[in-house]
Amino acid sequence: MKLSLATSALLALTNAVAVPGTTPEIQRVPVPEGFFESHIGSVGSLTIAPAEPPKIDARAITHFYACINSNFQPACQNFAVNTGGCYNFSGNWNDAISSIGPDKGTTCTLYYDSGCRGRSVVNIVSPGIYNLNDFNFNDVASSVRCV
Structure with missing residues (x-):
């Protein structure tokens, strides 16, 4: 009797083990009506998540040389700016x-x-503009953008 019980258990276990290369059959389980609404809220009340803000690429740095006198006479300064950025002149500039x-x-x-x-x-x-007075723009610039 013990031998037949052990043999039966071994046969049952052998049948329960998945055989490589075979796909178990999937059975659909019916979901009761209203299941999702009661567990996750109303299906029709989804809100769209706001889009992730676009990542801004690093901008290249460029320079311009500006002087308070025509013909690049002092006082002068070399300004480093990000391309595409708007920069306001401040103070004495x-x-x-x-x-x-x-x-x-x-x-x-x-x-x-x-x-x-x-x-x-x-x-x-x-090489630039040697005299902004030629453009009726001497001593009036308040901001700059370079690309």
Whole structure:
């Protein structure tokens, strides 16, 4: 009797083990009506998650050289800026620039108002503008953008 019981148990265990290369049959289980609503809330009340803000690429740094006198006469300064950024001139540089020259391959725009607004001198490229008075823009620039 013990031998037949052990043999039966062994046969049952052998039938329960998955055979490699065979796929067990999947049975669909019916879900009671209202199951999802009672467990996760109303199906129709989903809200869309706000999109993740786009990642901003690192911007290249470029330079422009500006002077308070024409013909690049002192006082002068080399400014480092991120391409595409708007920069307001502050202190002694606001409404004081008379000559400007960006790096080779860079194009700058000077603006009359801060925030890169108002009338402007566009497409300033190397070697630059020696006298902004030629553009009726001497000592009036308040902001700059270079790309």
